[in-house]
Amino acid sequence: MQRGIASCHTALRALVLLALAILGSAAASSRPRWPLPDAALQVLALPPAQDGDVGIRRKPRIYIDPGHGAPRGNTGNTSCVCESEEVFNARTAEKLYRGLAATGRFELKLSRKQGQTRAYQARVREAEAWGADVLLGIHSDCRGELVYCAADGGQSCPCSGESHDAAGFSLLYSDEDPELTGRRLGLAQALARRMKEAGFLPYDGAEYVPYLYESDDVEGSFVDRHSPGRRIYMLRKPRLASVIVETHHASDPEERQRWEEPRTHEAFAAAVAAAVLDLQAHQGSAQEPGQLPSARAP
Structure with missing residues (x-):
């Protein structure tokens, strides 16, 4: 009799857990998805600084490179x-800075400011000479089929459809x-x-x-597979951990508008900070205290 009651309790508990899982899944699927205006972003909390992070441990050095802005109309x-x-x-790189x-928690350097042009070779040399731990290229992307739509001032600008099928961020590396x-x-x-x-949406890579x-096993992360003579200089040339952040699909009107919101930039900066600190914590046991693997000036 007791065994039968226990079996009933076990079955009832399993049914309750299943119902809660279904309700939770339904609630998650009903929440607005990026880049819809009501899709919420979270400003991630950073892990507390350890005692050695101040004064003794060197802060990670982040070289922020606003993409393009090179000579000859790039x-x-x-x-x-x-x-x-x-x-x-x-503009986005300055807000990230x-x-x-x-x-x-970081030492920071910008490769160029608004209105400046600078050769890619000079940026790489500066990042390496400074001893940057990571180089972040800040970009936007343009994907999929486009139409032209009216913008302020009577301009005709490239736009994507309303399906958001090309929306999202991507991380590129070599x-x-x-x-x-x-x-x-x-x-x-x-x-x-x-x-x-x-809360940002990873691009599916279509x-x-x-x-x-080529995509890897983490959503939104891609390795460069251009033909060998056309691979991206700022990914393959720096002698350090270098990536490009394609922040969003610039032809998607709703996603483009989200990147005008202060909350988006606040959430982006917190995500970048958390990621670099994740790497520092993961690699700290194999490196000098506080250091990430990086290029060093001779």
Whole structure:
């Protein structure tokens, strides 16, 4: 009799857990999904600084590179509000710089400011000479089939449809150098995980695979698969952990608008900070205290 009662209790408990799981799944699926206006972003809490992080342990050095802005008209894509990518990248990189600086946990350097042009070779040399631990290229992407839509001032700008099928962020890295691949892969995947955790949507790679990039086992993380002569300089050339963050699909009007919101930049900076600190914690046992694997000036 007692055994029968116990079996009933076990079955009832299993049914309750199943019902809760179904309700939780339904609630999750009903929540607005990025980039819809009501899709919430989370500002991730950072792990507390350890006693050795101040004064003794060197802070991670992050070199922030607003993509494009090189000589000879290298302006990047044009968004759905007819803004050139180099302008968006510089503005976003400056906000990221301020957000990371506010944590007090990093040493930071910007490769260029708004309105400046600078050769890619000079950026790589500066990052390596400074002893950067990571190089973050800040970009936006342009994907999928586009139409032209009216923007302010009567301009006609490239736009995507309303399905958001090309929306989302991506992290790009190079695996050309075996000595650096592990660092680059680790950085790309840490950033992808933290951005997804914050509520950003990982791009599914439909326009990437197989000829431009190859996906790996973390959503939103991709390795460069352009033909060998056309692979991305800022991914393969730096002698350190270098990645490109394609923040969003610049031709998606709703996603583009989300990147005008202060909350988006706050959440992005917190995700970047958390990812770099994740790497520091993971690699600390194999490195000098406080150091990530990096290039060092001779």
